[in-house]
Amino acid sequence: MSDAPYEIVIGLEAHVQLKTQTKLFCRCSTEFGNPPNTQTCPVCLGMPGSLPVMNKKAYFLGMKTALALNCGIPKFTKWDRKNYFYPDLPKGYQTSQFDLPMSEEGYLDIKSLKDEFEPRRVRIIRAHLEEDAGKSMHDEASGKADSRIDLNRTGTPLLEIVSYPDMRSAAEAKTYMQELRLLLTYLDVSDCNMQEGSLRCDANVNLHIPTENGTIATPIVEIKNMNSFRSVERGIAYEAKRQYDVWQETGKVLGELPKQTRGWDDSAQVTRSQREKEESADYRYFPCPDLVPVVVTDEQIEAVRSEIGELPATLRERLTSDFGLTSYTADVVVNQGRELVDYFLELAAASGDNKLAGNWVQGEVLRILNDQEITIDQFRISAGQLAELLQLITSGDLDSSKAKDVFAVMLDSGKSAAEVVQDLGIEKVDESALEDLCRLLVERNQRVVDDVKSGNQKAVGALIGQAKKENPNVNPGQVRQICLEIINNL
């Protein structure tokens, strides 16, 4: 990114479907995946004379999310009508929030696991509560046939989270969405499934290009249809390059062209201009006369704040400072979700070795989860069982390579660490026997002794190999330590 002749400026609008059982203004079910048009009523169909009533849970889930995003919660909030015609919007307006949103001015901190960018605080302009539209389906194969409209989703509660244009690369935008998703998962306020559309995002993107006559800005483009983290990254990267090419060709800068909307085409890996509206957007917002304002007290806000629990940022901090994990390991574990953190905490407590527990969760456990594409609750070895294995490592009964063998068998057989150790015929070598063996090897290998004496500690590796041949059950770490002690005392 840094070698590009421009700076990308990105603001994101995320739409989060809140985890309610019913819609925002009526009590139709929000369940996903049912047959079309089986979850509608006069309210969400926009029938004349019907009266919407605000979903209490949606409001408080929205507040919980906003608080976790460090937003302020105004005591007074109201809903407005955003007027436009579209086939998936039966009322002819979307009930949304205009000048008095339910929350404003927060932030989300992001950092890169792979050091792709400097840690950044992305400021949040506002998070407001609005209703989702329906779904239109068009069968391209049937040519000019009609589009089919399913209104099951119409009226599902959405929290729209609008960031400031604070991000400076496609990787930052992707990480922001991932961190937001993680936060929402910890809060348990949304299913956050980008494929099913319960987490969506649009990006506002333009470039700042240094020129001889000062820095210019290219016209802002809104990118829609990015349905995965990868498409967020690729869509923005593509759009930046496209804007640079267009600027070189036309020289058009911000203000000389209207804001354009482009859709990300994931199969073609390009953004395409979406049909321009005949007139510039004029939503004629006005307060919705069917809904009364919501007024909250400090006590209510504090009650919601107290339900938030530990968030990813706090947990990462705790795992590094209290448990001594590296910040990388803490990131990896926390980013997998609360369940894996709980597994780690239980493992650390039961095994008595925080670092070893962290390394095993980040290494072996996560490798299996990824290989088998399962989550920690489907993982066969409980934290308690794994702790028994780790204790065998700590006590010196198993070296780490043998421990991995035992782990593999535990995974296949479901047996305990002790049982597997017995089945495999692994025996702990008696301390004095081990020392005798080491003395014997040191006597036989004068060259190794000389090498070690002259400062080459690695030479002792040859003795470990020989020790293993003599007795496959020896612990290489112990052999190394004892042999070095013997040699140094010679």
Add this chain to the structure above:
Amino acid sequence: MSLTRQDVEKVALLARLKFDDDQLDKMTSHMVQIIQYVDKLSELNTDDVEPMAHALDINNALAEDEPRPSLPREEALRNAPKRDDECFLVPAVLGE
């Protein structure tokens, strides 16, 4: 505040209404009258009056998140000008 024919044309377009010249004249004079009528309100001094967000002095009409039965699909689709067994049908929506 006054209203021009162009304003009315713009509002008509936003509302997807189509007027011929006569209708547009008539509509313009009607709308001018409405605006003038509402304009009377600005004669009041409202310096010390808090803006209202709603005509009723009621807040917090909230419902519990408990599902109730939806309409049978047949009922939901009944008023549709065009439909199939499952969906409302509209002229092709492209570019999304």
